[in-house]
Amino acid sequence: MGYDAFVRPCKDFQVRTAFGGYLTICAIVVSIFLFCSEFMFFLELDNKDVMTIDNNQDRKIVNYKIDLTVPSIPCAALGVNILDTKKMNVLRIKQKIIKRRVGSDGTIIGMPIYDSLRPIVQNPDDMNRLEVWTDSAPIPEALQLHSTVRARCHSCHDAKDNEDDCCPSCDSLKKAYADKKIPFPTNFAFDQCIGEAFADEPVKENEGCRLTGDFAMRKLAVHILFGLNQDVPREFAGSSFIEKAWQGSMNWTHTINTITFGPDFPGFEPVLDGATRTRTDDKNTQLSGVDTDADVSLLRSEYFLYNVHIIPTLYVSADGKEVDSHQYSVTDFMKRINIFDARFAQPSAGIRFQIDFTPFQVAWLQTKKKLAHFLTNCCAIIGGIIAFSTFVDNMSYRFSKKMIREFGGNHLPAGSL
8 A cells, every 4th residue: 555654675675783683682671771760750659839828827726746855854843834925825725744754864764744734934033933942832712713824723634624624733633533433543643643753763863854745726826835833842853953943053955856736747857856955065155145244154044945937738648648737947046044134034944936837838749640641751762762773773784884895895794793
């Protein structure tokens, strides 16, 4: 037929050469390699980033998890509180705070202590008002019913449905458990019954604390403060710590074991996980973070500030599963302070996380590559190799024929190329 595009020469006009055989083997090897590379690329998932406005700023619940170790602050003195940008207590927070005593060698001591959000020392005025440190500090009657935006009290934990209801003493907590007819836990000690945590393992000098906090609350800008409790039981904090604290010397060196703001997802970078921040005795570094009028000899404590910017993130896998979480960026700063000096309106010693949310949301979308693209690329690979190999073979054959004509067939046989 006259319109056949695939004409074939007769075998009598075909010439097979050794070079053509070698070229064929190379073409097959290259084709297999490129096909395997294209197939592996086809199996990889494509990632696409989409940025949109977050329209659920006020309706979402965010799960926070912060796990940090403070090797120089005992658990009896270490507390945590969550404030809004107006420095008011944030209420209606589902919380689970577990403190573990850490020895000077890093080992865990005794049973865990189940704590709750507490009023902590926030400024030098609070520190100056701490005249007596005792395990039986009086609690105002108003605080025995419910926490408020201005004052917190010990939580009743699982014994009350409302997280802000108060159980100020060990007896009131046990009564609340009895009223709800649930067994009182014995594998850990509540902070109201902190003496139980020291019954088998008395307080040791130079104790530290590992605090793990899980919080679920509304999405809003907050300050998470780790600092000194406003009531510290003397007999469980250790005499050496009490003495150093009254001298204004508290070491807030710490390690952030993990910090997350929602479930993990592929591609998430835990920026602060494993980070250690230490106090420094270098005078040049010390002076760079203090007020110029401060007496440097009295700067025996410090506070650490973390500015955390949270980015709402929606991760969608190739099979359609969604993970609603958050990623974050952070900058941190350390400042040496005198915890009793109120002249500079400075915060008290401790660790502070200032958290805010971006107004946009990032969606990470995973998609599979289309089969049509894979087949098209495979055809391009095979066609390109055949065309290139044919071109190289024709050029080689013509070159060999030309050499034969010029030098004679006895010196350069045509079949040798």
